[in-house]
Amino acid sequence: MSEITAKHQIHLLPHDIVFTASEQETVLEAALNAGIAFPNRCQVGVCAMCMCRKKTGEISYQLEPMLTENEQAEGWIFACQAVVKSDLVLELD
Known part of the structure; x- marks a missing residue:
C-alpha cells in the first residue's frame, strides 16, 4: 500500500513563481525538480x-x-536544508 504524501504550495517572490513540494523534499529540491532556476x-x-x-x-x-539568531529572527532559511511542512511564501533577493 502506498503512502499518501502531502503536497504543499511554495510561492516565490518577487518572481511570482508557484511550485509544489512534498514533505520529503527540501525547498531547493522541489524548485529544481519543477525546473526553476533557484x-x-x-x-x-x-x-x-x-x-x-x-x-x-x-x-x-x-x-x-x-x-x-538575528538571521533566524528575520526569517532567513537555507533552501537546500529546509524541509517543507506547510504552504510557504518565500522571498528571493
Missing part, C-alpha cells in the same frame, strides 16, 4: 547561495543550519 552551489548549507527569506509557513531541518 540559486545554489553546494546543496549542503555551506555556501549560502540558496538563502531566502521565509515570509509565511513552516519548515524543519534535519540538522540546524549555521544561521545567527
